[in-house]
Amino acid sequence: MKENLLAWLKEGSITIPAALLSNYKKMNLNEQELTLLLHVISFLEKGNEFPTPAELSDRMTISAAECTDMLRRLIQKGFILIIDGYSEDGIRFEKYSLEPLWEKLIEQFLTEQKKQKYETQLQEETDLYTIFEREFGRPLSPFEIETLSMWLDDDHHDPVIIKAALRESVISGKLNFRYIDRILFEWKKNGIKTIEQAKSYGRKFRQFQSQRMEQQKEQTEKTRTIPFYNWLEQ
Template identity: 70%
Template sequence: MKENLLAWLEEGNITIPSILFSEYRNLNLNETELVLLLNILTFLEKGNQFPTPEEISARMTISTAECNEILRRMIQRGFLEIIDEYSADGIRFEKYSIKPLWERIVTQFLAQRQNNQVSTKMAEETDLYTCFEKEFGRPLSPFECETLAMWMDDDHHDPIIIKAALREAVMSGKLNFRYIDRILFEWKKNGIKTIEQAKNHGRKFRQKQIQKTMTKEEIHQSSVPFYNWLEQ
């Protein structure tokens, strides 16, 4: 029992990126091609740099001829390559490399992430235009649409921050693009980048405005002459 367990451990393990299983279909690989590549990876991990078609097919449910054909196809399609190496004594030998497979997966992964980011950005922008039209109660003019685009593309304001500035303008009773632009300018100057920072800054600003209003009222009241009815 102990010897069997040791033999099992000596077989070793290989690390396979999980993205290979989620993306192999998008790379137009079928299950047989995937298993063949995984077998080559296993051989490489165990020190067999150039396994023969006979060795590979012996682990699979395909013939040697089918294995040869798949190997040729994998090389042609850029998933596998044969490279020349030299031993310490200068003897030339060939080995398989699955580096092209990893490069294809990385390219696929980055392209997928970019597509997701573009889709997310488009959805956020559409939602932003909808929010503005809802608050203004009308379709935006071409100039207003251009201003929105400039806030995102030129000033690099996040759509969430622009929405927050819109809410701030609504709460202040000054619903116009010039006022919203001023809010965004002040926030950028003060390094405000998150919705929480924007809320805190808006709260403090409104408190200051209330204090200023109260101070003005107090000054106005003190400037009015006091009429003493008892002296009449």
């Protein structure tokens, strides 16, 4: 039993990027081609840099001839390279390189990331129009739609920041595009880029406005308490 476990441990393991399993179909690989590539990876990690079709076939359910055809196809599709290697004695030999596979995987992964980012951004922008129409209680006018587009495309305001500016206008009781545009202008001028910064700036601004109104109210009260002297009655 112990010997069996030791033999199992000696077989080792291979590291397979999860991105390969989730993207191989999009990379135009089928299951047999993927399995063959995994076996090539296993051989490479164990020091066999140029496994023969027969060696690969022994681990699969296809013949050596089918392995040969599949290897040729993978080379033609740009997933495998056959490159020259040299031993310590300077003897030339051939070996497989999977660098093209990893390059294609990276490209596919980055493409997927870019696609997801675009779809997320598109959904956020769609939600943004819906939120504005809900707050205004009516469909947006062509001018308002154009203004929203300018905030996104020309001014490069994040949809989250635009939503925060809309919220500020609602809290302030000044629900109009001109006021929201002014908020966005002030935030950009003051380097406001995150929702946390926007909330903090909004609280400080409202606190300042409240203090200012209190001061104006006190000043008005003082003015009213000053006795009026009618010089004409003298």
